[in-house]
């Protein structure tokens with residue numbers, strides 16, 4: 029049996045969470061076209077007959093502008109350390125830049141086994157792939173690079189096989205049917221945040237935190253969920269609610285449908301929008317909303 033931890037690291041929006049969901053075969057981490065979607069360290073567990081890989085999803089590398097993003101970058105730094113391997117994710121469609129190479133070298137310097145997933149190849153010209161691969165060797169970066177598409181499932185099996193072979197000998201850390209270290213409650217809050225990321229632009233989704241007040245299954249089997257959508261400014265609240273409450277109704281309806289799929293039962297969802305001025309810069313509020321630097325696995 030082989031078993032180990034693989035930290036999945038890369039710039040914001042590179043496609044880390046999408047890749048982990050595909051590797052694990054279940055949605056363990058939310059995804060959106062906006063940078064800074066993932067805020068926490070999330071473990072996604074892939075268990076096969078002969079191996080178990082615990083993927084560590086991390087907040088994408090991005091300029092920290094407040095206490096929340098600062099904490100997110102610390103989470104990524106810590107997560108890159110206590111693992112057996114690093115899988116660095118490059119957005120192939122964006123192309124490789126000097127900045128990207130500098131980051132790759134920085135993580136390589138940690139001295140752990142490392143490989144690169146060069147993703148989103150489904151939406152880029154094929155001829156760019158060998159050109160970018162040549163840039164890796166020009167830079168003197170001697171790593172296994174896997175061109176993949178998480179969306180189309182391309183080359184995922186090869187990547188999986190390679191990673192499994194790199195894992196140390198050892199017993200499983202998680203039981204057979206566990207796919208994530210996060211609670212249902214956490215996932216419910218994340219589903220709500222995902223729908224907000226998909227619907228609203230600019231700073232609005234980045235300034236949102238979800239607080240679950242009620243999460244329980246009633247005797248008739250229906251899940252009763254009550255949550256607050258906390259935003260930073262009164263102006264954001266007005267936009268989140270929308271004319272005659274249309275915006276909040278729409279996102280809540282999308283969220284409810286996903287929650288029902290996730291919980292496998294009917295959901296009765298009530299949502300309230302609240303304002304907490306500049307909560308992203310207030311450490312006590314960050315803690316209250318569950319944003320803390322992770323400690324051990």
Ligand SMILES: Nc1nc2c(ncn2[C@@H]2O[C@H](COP(=O)(O)OP(=O)(O)OP(=O)(O)O)[C@@H](O)[C@H]2O)c(=O)[nH]1
Pocket residue numbers: 038039040041042043044045046047058059060061062063064065066067086087088089147148149150151176177178179180
């Ligand atoms: N076409 C295509 N799009 C992809 C692929 N992988 C990810 N995406 C898209 O890229 C965007 C970002 O994906 P995420 O998985 O959220 O990226 P991330 O690296 O986890 O982002 P952060 O959590 O913000 O750091 C989403 O719109 C995805 O649908 C892929 O293989 N092909």
Ligand SMILES: [Mg+2]
Pocket residue numbers: 044045046057058059065066085086088
């Ligand atoms: Mg992510």
